[in-house]
Amino acid sequence: MARPDKAATVAELAEEFRSSSAVVLTEYRGLSVKEMTELRRSLSGNASYAVVKNTLTKLAAKDAGVEGIEEHLVGPSAIAFVRGDAVEVAKGLRDFAKNHPVLTVKGGLFDGQPFTAEEFTKLADLESREVLLAKLAGAMKASMQNAVSLFAAPLSQTARVIDALRQKVEEGAAVSSSENEG
Template identity: 65%
Template sequence: MARPDKAAAVTALSEEFRESSGAVLTEYRGLTVAQLTELRRSLGQNARFSIVKNTLTKLALKEAGVEAQIDDLLVGPSAVAFVRGDVVEAAKGLRDFAKANSPLVIKGGIIDGKSMSAEDVTKLADLESREVLLSKLAGALKAKQGQAAAVFQALPSKTVRLAQALADKRSEEAA
C-alpha cells in the first residue's frame, strides 16, 4: 500500500506533467541552495524547477499518460523544469545557467509528449524566441504582399506608358 504522502506527490507531479507544455530533466548534483534559488529566479514565471524522486516521477508519467520514454534519464539526482508557455525561453535559461554553473547537467526532456535528448534541448535553446520567429514570419509575409502589389500595379502602369508611347509616335508621324 502506498503511503499517502507519496501518493499525493505522484498526483501533484502527474498534474504538473499534464498542465505543462514541456519538461526538461536535469541533474543538479553539486549546486548550492543559493545557486538553485538563482536558477529558479532566472527561469521566470513560465517555468517551475522542482527536485524530484525518480521512482515517483516514473509513476507520475504513467499516471499523466505521457508516452515519452525517459526512464534512462531518470538516474541519479534529478530535477525537472516544468514549462508553461514558451519552451524555447526556458531551454535558453537552463542552457545559459548550465554554462555558468557546470554542476547543472541537462539530461533531456519531454516537449509536447515526445522525449528529447540533451542535444535536442540544446538545439531548441539555440532557436530564437516565439515572438521573434512570428515577427520574422510576419515581415516575410508583408514583403511578399508588397512584391505582389508591385507586380499587379506594374501591369496597368506599363500599359498606360505603352499607350502613351504609341500616341506620341503617331503624333510624330502625323507631323
Template identity: 60%
Template sequence: MARADKAAAVKEITALFNGSTAAVLTEYRGLTVAQLTELRRSLGQETTYAVLKNTLATIAAKEAGVTAFEGQLSGPTAIAFVAGDPVEAAKGLRDFAKANPQLVVKGGLLEGRAISAADVTALADLESREVLLAKVAGVLKASQTKAAALFQAPLSKTVRTVEALREKQAAGAPAAAEAPAEEPADA
C-alpha cells in the same frame, strides 16, 4: 514519507506533467541551494523547476503516460516543467549550465515527444516565439508588397506605352499632314 504524502506528491507531479507543454530532465549534483534558487528565477514565471524523488517521478510519469524519462531517473534529479514558451526555458537552462557546469541536461519532453539533450540545446538556439512571429509577419508583408508591385507593373507599363504612342502620334501628325501635300506635287 507516509503513504498518503507519497500519493499526494505523485498526484502533484502527475498534474505538473499533464499541465506542461514541455519538461526538461536535469541532474543538479553539486549545485547549492542559492544556485538552484537563481536557476528557478532565470527560468521565469511559467516554468516550475522541481527537485524530485526518482521513484515518485517514475510513478507520476507512468500515470501521466510519459515514457520519455524511462531509465533516466537516477541520481539527483530535477525536472523543469514548462507551461509557457519552451524556447525561453531551454535558453534559461542553457545559459545557466554555461555558468554552472554542474547542471547537466539529460533529455526532455516536448508536446508529448521525447527529445534528447542535444535537441534541448537546439531548441535553446531558436529565437523566441514573438521574434519568429514578427519575422513571419515581415515575410508576409513583403510578399504582399511584391504581389501589389507585380499587379501594378502591367498597368503602369500599359499607361507608358499608350503615352508613348500618343507622343509619337502627336509628333507624327504634322508630318502626316505635309506628306499628302508633297505626293501630288511629285506626281
C-alpha cells in the same frame, strides 16, 4: 514518507506533467541551495523547477500517460515544468549551466515528444518566439510587395504603350498639319 503523502505527490506530479507544454529533466548534483534558488528565480514566470524522487516521478509519468523519460530518471533529478515559452526556459537553463557546469540536462519532453540533451541544445539555440514572428511578418510583407509589383507591372506597361501611341499620333498629326501648310 507515509503512503498517502506519496500518493498526493504522485498526483501532483502527474498534474504538472499534464499541464506543462514541456518538461526538462536535469541533474543538479553539486549545486548549493543558493544556486538552486537562483535557478528557480531565473525560470520563474515560464517554468517551475522541483527536485523529485525518481520512483515517484516514474509513477506520475505513467499516470499522466507520459512516455520516453524513464531512461533519464537515474541519479539525482530535478524537473523544470514549462508553462511559458519553452525556448526561453531552454535558454535560461543553458545560460545557467554555462556559469554552473554541474547542472546538466538529461532530456525531457516537448509537446509530448521525448527529446535528448542534444535536441535541447538546438531548442536553446532557437531565436525567441517574438523574433521568429517578426521575421515571418517581414517575409510575408516582402512576398506581398512582390505580388503587388507583379500585378502592377502589366498595368504600368499598358500605360506606357498607350502614352507612346498617343505621342506618335500627336507627332503624326503635327507633321501632317505642317505639310498641309506648306
